[in-house]
Amino acid sequence: xxxxxxxxxxxxxxxxxxxxxxxxxxxxxxxxxxxxxxxxxxxxxxxxxxxxxxxxxxxxxxxxxxxxxxxxxxxxxxxxxxxxxxxxxxxxxxxxxxxxxxxxxxxxxxxxxxxxxxxxxxxxxxxxxxxxxxxxxxxxxxxxxxxxxxxxxxxxxxxxxxxxxxxxxxxxxxxxxxxxxxxxxxxxxxxxxxxxxxxxxxxxxxxxxxxxxxxxxxxxxxxxxxxxxxxxxxxxxxxxxxxxxxxxxxxxxxxxxxxxxxxxxxxxxxxxxxxxxxxxxxxxxxxxx
Amino acid sequence: xxxxxxxxxxxxxxxxxxxxxxxxxxxxxxxxxxxxxxxxxxxxxxxxxxxxxxxxxxxxxxxxxxxxxxxxxxxxxxxxxxxxxxxxxxxxxxxxxxxxxxxxxxxxxxxxxxxxxxxxxxxxxxxxxxxxxxxxxxxxxxxxxxxxxxxxxxxxxxx
Numbered sequence: 535x536x537x538x539x540x541x542x543x544x545x546x547x548x549x550x551x552x553x554x555x556x557x558x559x560x561x562x563x564x565x566x567x568x569x570x571x572x573x574x575x576x577x578x579x580x581x582x583x584x585x586x587x588x589x590x591x592x593x594x595x596x597x598x599x600x601x602x603x604x605x606x607x608x609x610x611x612x613x614x615x616x617x618x619x620x621x622x623x624x625x626x627x628x629x630x631x632x633x634x635x636x637x638x639x640x641x642x643x644x645x646x647x648x649x650x651x652x653x654x655x656x657x658x659x660x661x662x663x664x665x666x667x668x669x670x671x672x673x674x675x676x677x678x679x680x681x682x683x684x685x686x687x688x689x690x691x692x693x694x695x696x697x698x699x700x701x702x703x704x705x706x707x708x709x710x711x712x713x714x715x716x717x718x719x720x721x722x723x724x725x726x727x728x729x730x731x732x733x734x735x736x737x738x739x740x741x742x743x744x745x746x747x748x749x750x751x752x753x754x755x756x757x758x759x760x761x762x763x764x765x766x767x768x769x770x771x772x773x774x775x776x777x778x779x780x781x782x783x784x785x786x787x788x789x790x791x792x793x794x795x796x797x798x799x800x801x802x803x804x805x806x807x808x809x810x811x812x813x814x815x816x817x818x819x820x821x822x823x
Numbered sequence: 824x825x826x827x828x829x830x831x832x833x834x835x836x837x838x839x840x841x842x843x844x845x846x847x848x849x850x851x852x853x854x855x856x857x858x859x860x861x862x863x864x865x866x867x868x869x870x871x872x873x874x875x876x877x878x879x880x881x882x883x884x885x886x887x888x889x890x891x892x893x894x895x896x897x898x899x900x901x902x903x904x905x906x907x908x909x910x911x912x913x914x915x916x917x918x919x920x921x922x923x924x925x926x927x928x929x930x931x932x933x934x935x936x937x938x939x940x941x942x943x944x945x946x947x948x949x950x951x952x953x954x955x956x957x958x959x960x961x962x963x964x965x966x967x968x969x970x971x972x973x974x975x976x977x978x979x980x981x982x
Contacts, residue, residue, distance in 0.1 A: 535865050542826055542843030542889055564890070571885050572866060574844075584843065588890060612879075636955025637936055638873055638880040724868060725954070 537574035541583040548672055548701060551587050555697055556674060558583040563699055565608055568635075568643035569651035593646070593701060598623060605703045607646025612637070614645060623707040624665055625821055626714035626732050626814075630657045633718050635725050646700045649685070652692045652755070654793060655726035659686050660750030661716055663758070664732035667705040673698035682756065689754035711743070712736045713821025717813035719751070719806070721797060727751035728798045729807055733814035735771065737822040742766045747811060749783070752803050753791045761785035762811055771819040780812035828892040832857065833901025841888045847881075848872045850888035851898060859899035859928045863957070870956030873929035874898050880936035882955070899928035902935070911935060911973045920969030922960035930956050934970050943974055 541558070545551035555561055561583035564570055573579050587593060593608040598619050605614070614620060614631035621628045634640055634648075634657055648658045649669070663682035670679050674697055685693050694700055708714060714734040721728050729751045736744040745766040747759040765779035787804055794800030825840040832855065839854060851857050851874070860883060863871035867885040874883045875897040902909040911934050914920065921927040930953065937944060937952035944952060949970045950963070958966060 536846075537844040539842070539844055541824060542887075544889075564887075567887065567890060568867065568885055571846075571887065575865070586890065635867075636870070637940075637952060638870065638882045638933065638955050639867060639885075641876075641879045642881050642886065 535575040537571070538577060538580040540574075540581055542586065543583060544586045544588075545590060547590060548587075548593070548699060551585050551590070551699055552672055552674070552697075554583075554585045555699065558585070559696065561585050563587055563650070565647040566610065566642040566644040567647070568639060569647050569653065573651075587699070596620065598707060601707050601709075603705050603707055605645055605705075607700050607702055608644050609646075611635070611640035611643050611645070611648070615640060624705060624714065625708070626661050626665060626716045626734065626818070627658075627705070630661045630716040630718070630730070630732070633657060633716070633720065633725075645703060649703070650692060650694055650700050652686055652688075652690050653726070654689055654754050655721070655724075655728070655751055657716070657718065657727050657730050657750065660730050660748045660756040661732040662703060662705065663756040664734050664746045664748040665705045665714060666746070667703050669694075669700060670702040670704065671695075671698050672701050677701075679704075683758075686755040691754075708734075709736065711738055711823025713818045713823075715814050715817030715821065717810045717817065719810055729803055729810045731807070731810040731814035733811070733818040735766065735815060735818040735822045737771055737819065739823075740770050742769055742771050742819075742822075745815070747815065749786075749807060749811070752787060752793060752807060754793070757786055757791075759783050759786045759811060762815070766815065771822070773816065776815045776819060777812055780808040780815060783808040783811045826889050826892075828889055830888075830891055830893070831895045833897060843887065843889050845888045846884055847874075847876075847886040847888050847891050848883035850891075851883060851896075854888075857898055857900050861925055861928060863925070863929075868955070868957070869926070869929075870933055870953075871926050871929040873932040873956065875932060875935065878939075880933055897932070897935075899931060902931065910977050911938070911970070914969040914973035914976065915966075918965050918969035918972050920961065920966045921958075926956060926958045926960075930958065930966060934973065937970065938974055938977065942978065944970070946971065 562581040719729040734746040761782035792800040861871040863869035
């Protein structure tokens with residue numbers, strides 16, 4: 535399959551990419567290409583130009599300092615999955631990155647491209663929402679940062695303006711007594727998430743002091759399972775309590791929003807979602823204090 | 824607008840001008856006539872287009888040739904040395920790891936990546952490592968045996 539014709543520009547810096555973007559209003563940013571190239575091949579988009587940011591080295595890498603993890607937009611899923619720092623300080627992110635696609639996909643796909651594409655069957659949007667990530671954006675008006683609930687707007691739709699570039703993602707390191715995990719019901723052929731549950735739990739002597747549970751795969755944008763979070767806080771994190779709290783998952787799922795397809799209907803996804811929530815919370819609890 | 828690119832494939836330098844929309848797999852197959860690399864699903868799921876791009880596996884149907892400018896690439900044609908087949912090729916042959924052979928170049932390049940990351944994988948790790956490569960003939964049993972055989976034969980040796 536061939537993409538429609540486009541002009542190709544390779545940017546050497548974020549400033550150059552931003553300038554090219556302002557001169558080519560319907561251009562798209564190219565990083566690893568693992569979301570964009572399939573979209574072009576299927577002719578779901580026909581931008582006049584691609585601006586390749588793939589060689590801007592300052593956009594690559596993971597840095598931890600004073601409790602904050604900063605991840606450059608070009609960092610690949612393979613790098614996320616292999617990061618000892620993430621394994622220790624943002625377990626759910628490293629875990630989810632290692633479940634994306636397959637090894638060759640993880641070698642090329644980037645965190646920035648993944649979240650800018652905002653596919654509801656993706657993994658990282660729900661994980662980054664769960665972990666309280668912020669999205670750093672550069673545009674003609676300078677820099678701005680958005681929280682996950684502002685960044686992800688809906689089906690393949692984000693708050694990123696057409697003249698803006700996502701440069702990095704920041705998230706807090708796991709604090710004392712905190713653990714996080716990701717549980718995924720992967721489509722057996724595509725490996726996309728039919729359901730992806732991300733959980734972060736803080737515990738003190740086995741009692742839950744804070745919980746964050748976010749679901750993907752089910753709805754156009756990540757959904758916070760607030761009823762589950764409320765049911766966990768203040769409880770002892772036993773299997774029974776986690777199972778009981780997980781059953782509240784459906785309260786956060788709007789029937790009109792739940793997606794279905796030929797593989798898994800909306801009703802089926804809604805029915806099995808609590809199982810994946812329970813698995814994610816159980817794993818997060820086992821890593822908490 | 825054509826873009827000049829310079830790529831090293833299997834140790835040989837190629838300088839060409841390409842359309843920006845040209846996929847790396849078509850550059851390899853149609854421009855350079857290295858047809859060992861296959862196009863299967865063309866949607867980055869089946870893995871028959873897998874090559875090594877700067878040392879790591881990549882699906883060349885989901886990469887533009889212009890993105891590979893300056894890169895060093897290994898395709899299936901680059902594996903065998905002057906002294907015969909590469910050990911992974913030998914093991915696929917010995918263990919009947921192929922039937923029609925269409926997935927085999929990608930399967931072998933993905934196996935190369937797998938064994939680079941893990942020189943002594945379990946059967947489960949082999950299956951996970953090759954989950955981006957589909958075979959419609961063998962049922963995978965003999966592919967797993969072939970990779971295990973290659974791991975055993977390559978132990979301590981060079982890859």
